[in-house]
Amino acid sequence: MSLLDRKVRGFKLVDVVALGLLAALVLGVYLAKTIAGRERAEIARIERQIAAERGRIRLLEAEVSHLEQPARIGQLSQAYLGMVPATAKNEATTEQLDEIAEKAAKAKPKAAAPAKPAIAAPPPPAAVPAAPVLEAGQ
Numbered sequence: 500m501s502l503l504d505r506k507v508r509g510f511k512l513v514d515v516v517a518l519g520l521l522a523a524l525v526l527g528v529y530l531a532k533t534i535a536g537r538e539r540a541e542i543a544r545i546e547r548q549i550a551a552e553r554g555r556i557r558l559l560e561a562e563v564s565h566l567e568q569p570a571r572i573g574q575l576s577q578a579y580l581g582m583v584p585a586t587a588k589n590e591a592t593t594e595q596l597d598e599i600a601e602k603a604a605k606a607k608p609k610a611a612a613p614a615k616p617a618i619a620a621p622p623p624p625a626a627v628p629a630a631p632v633l634e635a636g637q
Contacts, residue, residue, distance in 0.1 A: 505512045565571070576582040591599060 507515055573584075
C-alpha cells in the first residue's frame with residue numbers, strides 16, 4: 500500500500516494534508532490582512548499628524564513674517580530704544596570719515612591713562628525691554 504492511498508479515519512492521507520495546508524493558508528492570509536489594516540491605520544494617523552505639523556509651520560512662518568516687518572521693528576526701536584532714523588545731515592561719505600575721527604579725537608579731553616587691571620571685567624549687559632509678543636490670531 501502506498502502512502503498516498505493510506506486512509507485516516509476514512510479520509511485519504513493526501514486529503515487530510517491538503518485540508519491542513521488550506522487551513523494554514525487561510526489563517527496566514529487573515530493575519531496578513533489584519534496586519535496590513537493596522538499598518539494602513541498607522542499610516543493614515545501619521546499623515547494626519549504631518550498635515551497638522553505643516554499647518555503649524557505655516558502659522559509660525561506667518562508669525563515670523565509679521566514680527567520681522569520693517570515698519571514694526573522701526574516702531575519698536577523708536578518706542579523702546581529711543582532710536583530714530585538717520586537724517587541727511589548725519590550721513591557721511593567715506594572721504595569725510597577721517598575728518599570726523601580727528602574732530603572726535605580732539606573733542607575728547609586727554610586724561611591720564613588709568614593703570615590696567617590684571618584681569619579686565621567684561622562690561623555689564625545693557626538691559627533691553629522685551630518686545631510684546633503677538634498671539635497667533637492677531
